[in-house]
Amino acid sequence: MMYLMMHFWPLGNILLVGLVGLILLTDKPKWNDYLAFSVIIGTYLIAWMILHPRQTPLMNDAKTVQAMIGSGTPVLLEFQSPY
Secondary structure, three states: OHHHHHOHHHHHHHHHHHHHHHHHOOOOOOHHHHHHHHHHHHHHHHHHHHHOOOOOOOHHHHHHHHHHOOOOOOOOOOOOOOO
16 A cells, blocks of 8 residues: 555546547547647646756755764754655
8 A cells, every 4th residue: 555655646647648648649630639648648747857956055054964963063954845
């Protein structure tokens, strides 16, 4: 069950693309159907490239903060999920 939950987004994306393709590309598709499908997929890929989580250059700051913990310096920790 955990494996399915962990891979929900990629599976959901594949199903969404398949559903859009099934709707647009059945019953003798014309060039504008292919164009619409390409625009939808292109927009989706661009949005994913902009919004997907990635490692930031601030990871070195985390090591500095870890060194400060326990040394008597007050530290404010803020936990954020990369997803």
